[in-house]
Structures are given as C-alpha cells and as structure tokens.
Amino acid sequence: MNTKLNYQDAEISTKTTDKNKVDEKTNNIYEAISIIAKRSxxxxxxxxxxLVEKLEEFATHNESLEEVFENKEQIEVSKFYERLPKPHAIAMDEWLKDKIYFRHTQQDDTEL
Structure with missing residues (x-):
C-alpha cells in the first residue's frame, strides 16, 4: 500500500513518553499537547x-441485497488500516522528531 504519511516509526502500542521531551519546544505541556492533538x-x-476512497473502489451499486459477497482485496485494505498506528501515536512521533511545524499567531488588540 502506498500512503502519503510515514507510519513506520510510530508506536503501535501505547508508550510512555518523557514529559520533558514533549514540552521541550514550547516550554508549556498544554501547548505541546494542543499542537499534537491538532496534528492527530x-x-x-x-x-x-x-480509506473511504480505497473502499469505494470495491463498492457495488446493486439494488439487490441478495448479492452480498466478500472481496479479499477489500478485506486486506481494511486489515492494513486496522494495523496502522493510531493517529495520536503518529502525531507524537512526528512531534518528537521535529516534523511538525507550528507558529504563534499574535493577535493585536487593535485588530479586535
């Protein structure tokens, strides 16, 4: 499967992460978690x-409910996505490897 994002390095299971590494770039754990959550x-x-685009390739547009069959390719696509790391794990991995760009947007009082 060719996917746009890099999933190989992210943890598949839950892993404890050092808080100091997480908030190292922002000096604020809440800001860091907010950025990671947005990326997630x-x-x-x-x-x-x-996933929806890939599964639509297998969609049959029959009016008949009698013709329900399993497509092995469709099952493989579904299993591939089930085995991927969760979005929050991918986002955390990207954060720790400096792959997430973030910036502060300052709002001037005069712009209100």
Missing part, C-alpha cells in the same frame, strides 16, 4: 479520507 486530528481525517 489532521492525520485521522487524512486516513479516513484515504
């Missing part, structure tokens, strides 16, 4: 869109 949501959206 982006990854989740991308994965879902990608």
């Amino acid at each position: 949501n982006q990854i989740n959206t991308d994965l879902k869109k990608e």
